Amino acid sequence: MRLAELSERSGISTATIKYYLREGLLPPGRRISTTQAEYDDPHLRRLRLIRALTQVGRLPVATVREVLSNVDDSSLDQHSRIGSAVWALPHGSQPAPEGQDEQDADLTAQALLEELGWGYSHAAGSASPAYRMLVRAIAALRRLGYPAATENLLPYARAAGQVATTDLELIAGYDDAEEQIEAAVACTVLYEPVLLSLRRLAEAEESNRRFGTKS
Amino acid sequence: MRLAELSERSGISTATIKYYLREGLLPPGRRISTTQAEYDDPHLRRLRLIRALTQVGRLPVATVREVLSNVDDSSLDQHSRIGSAVWALPHGSQPAPEGQDEQDADLTAQALLEELGWGYSHAAGSASPAYRMLVRAIAALRRLGYPAATENLLPYARAAGQVATTDLELIAGYDDAEEQIEAAVACTVLYEPVLLSLRRLAEAEESNRRFGTKS
Known part of the structure; x- marks a missing residue:
């Protein structure tokens, strides 16, 4: 054309x-x-x-x-192309923690990945921008006095695991390798606001169930 | 002090x-x-x-x-205070869809909420900023040719539902009403990067499982 x-x-x-x-x-x-x-x-x-x-x-x-x-x-092979393209996406803009805070958050993140059996991420460790984003998020929770132990994070990780299975199902549904990689990048970005908006809607449902005055 | x-x-x-x-x-x-x-x-x-x-x-x-x-x-009652505080948070900055695009995305969002039995959100409809954020996200997926039918969105919604149950469990664990409302707002914001980073880590696990060359 x-x-x-x-x-x-x-x-x-x-x-x-x-x-x-x-x-x-x-x-x-x-x-x-x-x-x-x-x-x-x-x-x-x-x-x-x-x-x-x-x-x-x-x-x-x-x-x-x-x-x-x-x-x-x-x-690169298919997995590495998807990985490196997603790694180049922005991963939030929070300041990195330092010293003891950083070490504590890192230990929690490592323990979480081990508990989940996420061996690939565990091996990539701090080389992965998503991992560093997680460490920053854990450090922020802790610094502000909100719960961020491994057991607090596990339910979020399990939900994220289900989302990722859905993501990869969708990506694998595309015919050629080129299209799959493009879909992986696009869906990572495009489904983020879907997930965050649905979480807020679900929170409103749960809040209404627990605290609402209207039945 | x-x-x-x-x-x-x-x-x-x-x-x-x-x-x-x-x-x-x-x-x-x-x-x-x-x-x-x-x-x-x-x-x-x-x-x-x-x-x-x-x-x-x-x-x-x-x-x-x-x-x-x-x-x-x-x-306000407890539920409304949590709700109105969370409503005042930013909900992304995507442009709102117009005309037919907006109507199509709205129909999909309504069908999704109905399927989920999320009656509170269904009733609040377009008054809720999270709902409008969802409609914008659906419209963007559709405009760019990525799947955004109710059945594509359902797995994301179910995962979001689990996250929200965890969120409210945590919030209800605080003793007084004041603390619960503050925790609701803080956790909505602080767990977003947790969830998004864990999704990317989980995607890497899934991608490695499906496409990786290393066993």
């Missing part, structure tokens, strides 16, 4: 698509004349992923470029 | 505490002389909550003030 059709089918203006091409977020089309290029379905998919990252994930262009370069790194 | 001790026990500088007092985030202490005031445990708890909202939740001071004024509204 030509640029105009790519724009129409993606709902993204030609000016924005040209910007993504210039910034290297979208690979160039197949040139068919000095002024025209031909685009295909992978371009359309890539545009969707860029939109997911910028509009929902609120990622700056430089971060999108890093995520996409990991998505496209065909020297 | 005096201001110096409040600062030491909370780990917050006296300058910052004075700023919170001036901004009306922290209620004034009991004046014991023209230059000194006496503070007590509720002040310490309130400081922790302010820290949770500003440092982890990244809320601007005006939003913190709104959340706290709902926490303190004793004209």
Whole structure:
């Protein structure tokens, strides 16, 4: 398809698509004349992923470029490509804990992963940005005097495990490896607000059940 | 306790505490002389909550003030105070969908709540910011061509339901009503990064199981 059709089918203006091409977020089309290029379905998919990252994930262009370069790194196996693309996503902006606080939170996180049998994450340890995000979150809970022992965190981890099974089910449902990696990144970002909004709705249900005056 | 001790026990500088007092985030202490005031445990708890909202939740001071004024509204019953305080928290910054997109996403969200038997949320409908956040998330998934039918969302909702049960268990464990409301707000904010980081760790486990080359 030509640029105009790519724009129409993606709902993204030609000016924005040209910007993504210039910034290297979208690979160039197949040139068919000095002024025209031909685009295909992978371009359309890539545009969707860029939109997911910028509009929902609120990622700056430089971060999108890093995520996409990991998505496209065909020297890696499937699992590592998904992993490195997700690792390049932002992982919150909390300050890292220091000294004893950091060590305590790290011990709790390690104990939690061991209890869960999450051997892959346990081995990756502090190299993983999701792990460091968890350590920061545990340290914040503890610093502010809220419960953050392994047994407090386990129910959250078990729920997260179920969500991840659903995520990977969805991802594995895509036909080719390329599409699976793109879906892994997009769904990680797009289902976060789904999960957080549903938690708040569920909290309101539970709160009403426990504390509500209306039956 | 005096201001110096409040600062030491909370780990917050006296300058910052004075700023919170001036901004009306922290209620004034009991004046014991023209230059000194006496503070007590509720002040310490309130400081922790302010820290949770500003440092982890990244809320601007005006939003913190709104959340706290709902926490303190004793004209409401327990459930309504928790609800209105949580409603005042930010609910993401995605643009609201329009027209047909909005209607489609709304229908899906309504069907989901009905399927779940979440009658309270169903009745509150679009008045609830968490519900509007869900509708925006569904609309984004759909616009970008990712699955967002009721059956795709159900596993996320069930996991969210389990998380909420854990949340309310924790909240109900606090002795007095005041503490419960503060814990509800703090835990809603503080456990979000716990949940999101654990989901990413669990995704890595699942991805390794399905796609990994190492056994």
